[in-house]
Amino acid sequence: MDVEIITIGDELLIGQVVDTNSVWMAKELEKEGFRVTWKTAVGDVDTHISEAIDAAMKRAKVVLLTGGIGPTKDDITRNTLCRYFDSGLHFSEEVYQNILQMFHCSGREMNALTRLQAMVPDKCTVVRNRAGTAPCMWFDRDGRVLVSMPGVPHEMQWLMTNEIIPRLTQVFGRDAYIRHHTVWVTGYSESALALTLESFEAELPPFVKLAYLPQAGLIRLRLSACTGSDEKALQAIAGEKEKLHTLLGCHILSEEDKAPEALIGEALLAKGLRMGTAESCTGGTIASKITSVAGSSRYFAGSVVSYSNHVKRGLLGVSERDLQEHGAVSREVVEQMARGALQALDCDCVVATSGIAGPEGGTADKPVGMVWIAVGRKGEVISRCFRFGSTLREVNIARASNTALLMLLELLNKAV
């Protein structure tokens, strides 16, 4: 069943607010087989709201609105809905009691504006909003449904979970099952991967889609099956997943939709190892990724962010001579950083980075985007030089960090 979402509010258009509501809604709807096929964001403008509603109601059986139904002047959606459905307004004692209760719970004072929220369209079914004061309005027309919800995330989420999705499932039953499988692929550019998978893609059944979601140095590859039977969807995904494996083999970093830092954590826990980082150009980004994972204190010892040569020498024992001879961005220095970190942080494996993030500081032989990365454990240090080739500082830092995590993951996967 196709669903459209319309988000209402100037703040969504002028760049004040990032729309995470529709993202949350899409995920929850999908679990019950409802697929979001179209999203529209309009401001608090009567003509725009009604045009968006009209177009959506022509395309989809289910149209979900969020926002624009607060107590303040700029929220006009309720009146627009009355016009669109040719409906009057009436005072709902039931809604009013709910509002009173809400205010009582939060210890706030009622005011005239809030009382107005108890005015609801005659032609809608009011769905009680136990998470807030703005009533949720459910309209039926010619076998199509339009639901208007508040834009406040926790109110919308409470309504979707407890009222709207259950009712939609009841009304429309379930005509589709959607299953995904996402793998992380490394060692390919997006186009190189597409070439490798050309015939695989061509042979996919029509109800299975393949999507490429490239990230700095990595590609998330998503298989989606959408069909009338859950079993069929699961079988298709399982089958195609097998083929992907045969085609990509060791390039598949993970069978799960997990970030490298999470996979590293699992590998370290499984092997009972502890890690650390020695970072120059990545400036702590690798450490912050590793420690973004809950429980990372069980395997993350720490990090030395050695921006200055003084710190490279003092805390990591990099030799002054090599810094002079080869420069900070060199195999010699990055490998000494790795060895120094193994010792200073007293851990089993480390990753070290030294490069030129840019935009300044590049030279002919050491251009912006050139980064040396070393991974090591006691008795073994491997280093490689990369040219991430962007003039954008954040891009080079992101690529260097992801690549460093991948090199560490490889080391862990082969380590006994």
Next chain:
Amino acid sequence: MDVEIITIGDELLIGQVVDTNSVWMAKELEKEGFRVTWKTAVGDVDTHISEAIDAAMKRAKVVLLTGGIGPTKDDITRNTLCRYFDSGLHFSEEVYQNILQMFHCSGREMNALTRLQAMVPDKCTVVRNRAGTAPCMWFDRDGRVLVSMPGVPHEMQWLMTNEIIPRLTQVFGRDAYIRHHTVWVTGYSESALALTLESFEAELPPFVKLAYLPQAGLIRLRLSACTGSDEKALQAIAGEKEKLHTLLGCHILSEEDKAPEALIGEALLAKGLRMGTAESCTGGTIASKITSVAGSSRYFAGSVVSYSNHVKRGLLGVSERDLQEHGAVSREVVEQMARGALQALDCDCVVATSGIAGPEGGTADKPVGMVWIAVGRKGEVISRCFRFGSTLREVNIARASNTALLMLLELLNKAV
């Protein structure tokens, strides 16, 4: 001038990706007087893309597309555009040379698919994309403009800033002037700030808007004036800015729309000081924020991320006794971390953090979200305990990092 944005890609509909592109675009467009009035998100479906384009071209003079023009099969926008504008495709040597150069810079190999990206519609003006391989396509029709850009954020951003916005301004001139003034406010909750500014907001002229953009521990407060005369807009902003100052005084952290890490960099350069960080619960996030600023190597010495007590003792000289007696999350330890970092990193000022990011590891007297933060310079260390009170790890880390940066900024502002 009204602008519509159409974002293309299944990932935007199924909840896999949060759309931050259109948010960035809206902000940048507004600076030149272009206002986003409508946003549409559709999947990689030919009929949906063309319907969205058709509707948008009827409403707005400027329609901006992002996404769906990569080299892979799931990206079909280019062909849809050809059909919509009734245009053929031809091979562009110029685009091909750009692609070659891109691949050369990043040291990757060309392949057939990437070569295909040099196929461009006859009826469009190709805008060179110096940030990536996908060409940007500019279509003119009946005084209206449609521009198709890649969805990769840094490519889209490069194109918007360097090519698209300047060209749009050239073509359409400007019918509105939008002026903003943003201040960073600290020490208020959003609602407390709203109460303080209640009458100020009520008295704002109709063409001036106030926006609250709360961030972890901080609130960006934005005044926007949109009117036909730039002088009028500037005057209004200047006046309201004055009033804000009188109302908020020392709670205004900065008069500029700059992140704390940028302000810290400027303060350090002005005073000729170098800084470092000693991070436990923030795990390198503060260091990565500081080093995200170009040129930070001039004032950032480095960081010790001391997750393990071994590192706290070994590299920062924290006393074993205090770790035992008071625990790692304590005034004693965080202050010793600060002093140790001043010495180990040989810098003039430091910030240190030790806390419980969660979701695990909290106790009755040291709950999840409790963080000790110390800032110091030679001879002076100040520490405070915060309870950020979220059960979400990322929220506590973000709040602790921002708060630490603010404490350092305060120290620098008062330092002689």
